[in-house]
Amino acid sequence: MENAAGDEELESMWAQLCLSMPGAYADYPFGPESTVFKVAGRDSSKGKMFGLLMHLHGELVLNLKCEPALADQQRSEYAQISPGYHMNKEHWNSIRAGLDLQLMRELVEDSFDLVVDGMPGRDKEYIRLQATISKGTLD
Known part of the structure; x- marks a missing residue:
């Protein structure tokens, strides 16, 4: 049972990292077993x-x-990073437990930035504005 508790804690931490990105939200198009993190303008x-x-x-x-x-x-x-499971292996990686929090944060931010960079200009501006507002309220 200790391992299951550890997985729940790790799952929660990874979800929080993803949801901390400006404009990010969770979606469940494949059912409750899988959480898809998206960003929208x-x-x-x-x-x-x-x-x-x-x-x-x-x-x-x-x-x-x-x-x-x-x-x-x-x-x-x-060793915890492998080609993306059920994804384009050139553009996606699968991450498993064992990486430190700072590296995980960088990997999530890089993924987020790549997706936002591919969005239309107005959406990028909107997301950047959300990030600025969010940072302003935290200071």
């Missing part, structure tokens, strides 16, 4: 996925988008 119905949190064969996995140039490097450097 002005129209929330046009959200784009930047993360997928799931249990794969009893193991917690977070799929994140990655720069293709960095994907192979990250996979060779960290």
